[in-house]
Amino acid sequence: MHEQSTTHFRDKLPIVALSALELTLSSTAGAVEILRGIDVEIGPGEQVALVGASGAGKSSMMMIIGGLERASAGSVVVAGLDLTGMSEDELALFRRNNVGIVFQSFHLIPTMTALENVAVPLEFAGHADAFALAAAELAAVGLGHRTGHYPGQLSGGEQQRVALARAFVTEPRLLLADEPTGNLDGDTGGQIIDLMFRLSERKGTTLLLITHDPALASRCARELRIADGRIVGDVTRLVTPR
């Protein structure tokens, strides 16, 4: 629905291009090297699982791609934009226009109804029909009848559907999902994952998914394995569409 003019680049340029990426954080115990030279490219429409042990650097890598964290060294180009020199507010704009994020703990805004939660990013972008689009997106995730409910009145699965609707409503080019089923039971989690893959395929969204679950990882065509701040595996497999 937006940035049609850039569509022809999608086939040629990677949506994510990390090069010699490093991240060092200072803590009370001294500097901690989180990421130590990551080189990765992710193409448009790819579905990529990011796997690895706790503390390997998965979340940090995702945060840098989402403009939530600044790299200590190296280059970060996402959706054709170089994130390294951007200010906080430019990064916020970059996310608004290009990135959707789904969290393990949903992170819905408790004071807003489901509809308002989904509409917020559209409102930020200045869409006049934010609420109509949000209602349509909620209907698409099966919550057309619960638009007026607050997060506290929804089940965990429903909350994550709202979060998915919120992430997809701006039709982002890149969806980042951090353990999206970590707080859900098996059945509900399965439904959410199905929904997420369906939406990403339908909208042609690039998907980067952090997970500990090998079964979930195997649904992605590409699996990046990270250990001790380095990419130690990059496997591409054939995936049967469900």
Place this chain on the structure above:
Amino acid sequence: MTLAAGTRLPYLLTWRLARRELRGGLRSRFRGFRIFLSCLVLGTAAIAAVGSISSSIGAGLSADARVLLGGDLELRIHHRPATPEQREWLASSGRLSEIVGLRAMAGRTDGKDRRLIELKAVDDAYPLVGTVALRGGRPLADALASRDGEHGLVAAEALLKRLDVSVGDRVTVGDAVFRITGVLIGEPDRATRGIQLGPRVMLSRAALDATQLLKPGALSEYAYRILLPPGTESGDFRDRLTRAFPDAPWRVRDPTEAAPGLTRFIERLTLFLTLVGLSALLIGGIGVGNAVRAFLTQRRPTIATLKCLGAPSGLVLRIYLTQIVLLAALGIAAGLALGALSPLAAAPLLADLLPVGMRAGIYPQPLALAAIFGVLTTLVFSLGPLMLARDVPAAALFRQAVAPARRRLRARDVAVTGTLVMALAVLTVLTAGDRLLATWFVGGAMAAFAAFRVVAFGVTRLAAWWPHPRHPQIRLALANLHRPGAPTTSVVLSLGMGITVLVAITMIERNLGARIAEIVEEQAPAFFFIDIQPQQTADFDALVRSFPGAGAVRQVPMLRGRITAMAGVSVSDIQPPPHHAWVTRGDRGLTWTRTPPESGSRIVEGEWWPADYDGPPLISFDAEAAKAFGLAIGDEVTFNILGRQFVATIANLRRIDWASLGMNFVVIFSPGALEKAPQISIATVQIGRESEDALEAAVNSQFPNISAIRVRDVVADVNRIMGSIDIAAKAIAAVAIVAGILVLSGAIAAGRRQRIYDAVVLKTLGATRRNVLTAYLVEFTLLGLVTAAIAAAAGSLAAWAVTTGLMHVDWTFTPGAMIWTTLVSVGATLFFGAIGAWRALGRTASPLLRNE
């Protein structure tokens, strides 16, 4: 795509998002805002109430100004009437009324009792405006008329009570006997005289001559009131008056100066109470800041989420600023409503103390001022937390522990907050009648804030640095003082500021009270005797000195005159310094002596003249007044005394202790100049309380024209007024204390979750409830003691500065006030600490541990 273009989001969006957060949130999420709202309500209500009540009094004064003045214009002359030529000119200019005021004694006809009265002799035209109210509604002219050779007299109820007489009885005034024909209940122009030393008595101008009181030099005052013909501007009339009689000794006033003394008094009291109210608001501001900080800490996940979804920091700041401002507006509006209604509540309480009726109503100006103070205070105290919240990173959702919240403000934020602080300070000073006092207040408040911040920081660092005590309770107490999120700073600031205000006001009041008591008991004479005629001075002296129990007797000649020029410059061309304007305003009492006064003043510069001096007139001048007017030894001062010009040279300067309540004169003449002028003497006599009545009776029976003023009665009146001021000051100070207690209890309550968790863990590990309670009590005792000690010192310093610097009263340290406030302080912290601990200890362990 240009990224920057999208940052200008419409304000409508800000409002929409802020409203969503507020919606339904007031019930639960904004619970912490109860203290926020209470603080703002209290502070703005105090300031709005002081301003509204003051405006109501001011409106009453100006609405009744013509009535209070008694006409369109008033001319006053001391000791003598206007000349026939002047009278004729005045009478031709409009309707004229002449009244004479003096102090005299009224007595029972059986001679058993006599009392000092404020006598007012009025002509047939009086009052030109307004009406004199007599009990029963009898007209004044009828009551004062002479019947069967006997003059009528009306008096205030107080005189009838004191002399134990009633309407229809006879009383003596001077040499005449009067029949009491009415009880005076309303006098339209009663606010225009200064201190009233006795009950008001009114008689006719013709009857006054019968009393024989108007002897030469008697302390009388002639007032001429004029009603100008319609269409005559009082300014034009004043100009014509000055041209016609350029050297006339009168003082002219128009309705804008109807009650200058009262107006000045109300202005000063208003400022004082406003500053105390502002202290309450500032203390409340700490509570405002705490509530905002707690609220925003709780909203961190939402802020981070908004940022993840693409909200720029400016939008985040605006969303939460909008909410805070809306809530503040609620509190401020409630405070303004209370303040606006306060004149209605105060009117019946102040009715007896004020000579005019208050005009209760809505006064926008003081309300607007209170609102601006409220908004600025809210912003000053909440912008810091808001700016820190604006900088909450989106990454906070992922990594709370590794990337802790930003704790320091950006330089630009500090500048913005600093600008608002300056705005608050400038507004305080610019809206104050006495800018010097307001500036001192602003400086003091800033210094106190800074001092208590330093103290809080010091306590925290000291607790962290202190070697771990072996006693686990004390260890826990120390840890509670410095752990992250400890309420130490809030408690020290709120309690410290509150106690400082309380100590300062208590000490100022004690010092003034102690000084007055000391003067009355040790130094002040028991009596002033006035209107002693020259031929009576020797007999009077003999009578008083021979009286059993009489101590020091001082008798000095006195006449009145006014200064017309200083060092060759006409007084009309001199802009008088504010605190010494009275020196050149109208007539002053003057005296002459051969030897320096024995008490009440000392020479600080120059030499006293020889006892047998007989040269050109010399004067001794008040050193402080001389400094204020830029006068030095050798300068010439010109006086108008009873219509004659005297030029005298300053020979020496005296430092005068005005508070000694003795006979003190700004100007003392050398012998030779004034002996021939008509004059009376005044005397002070010290005598034990038990002999006062007898002395007064003896003087009265021998010298009916001499009036006795009992200093004790005057001081009692002054004390009564001081008592009322003290109640007002305490009431506003109480608001400051309540604000402090609110903030204190809020700060302690904010750490409740942490305390409950601590208590549960400690109990799980085998600590008894007593162990935990002891730790908490040690913590709050330490905090209370340290804060109280610093606050007592700060309060004493403020009280010392006000007492010696502004009131020019000797300072005595009153440890009682300090000990008392220290106990209150420690008691308050212990009380609220104990409530917190009690709640924490009441919790059972299992649910909390499961949840964790």
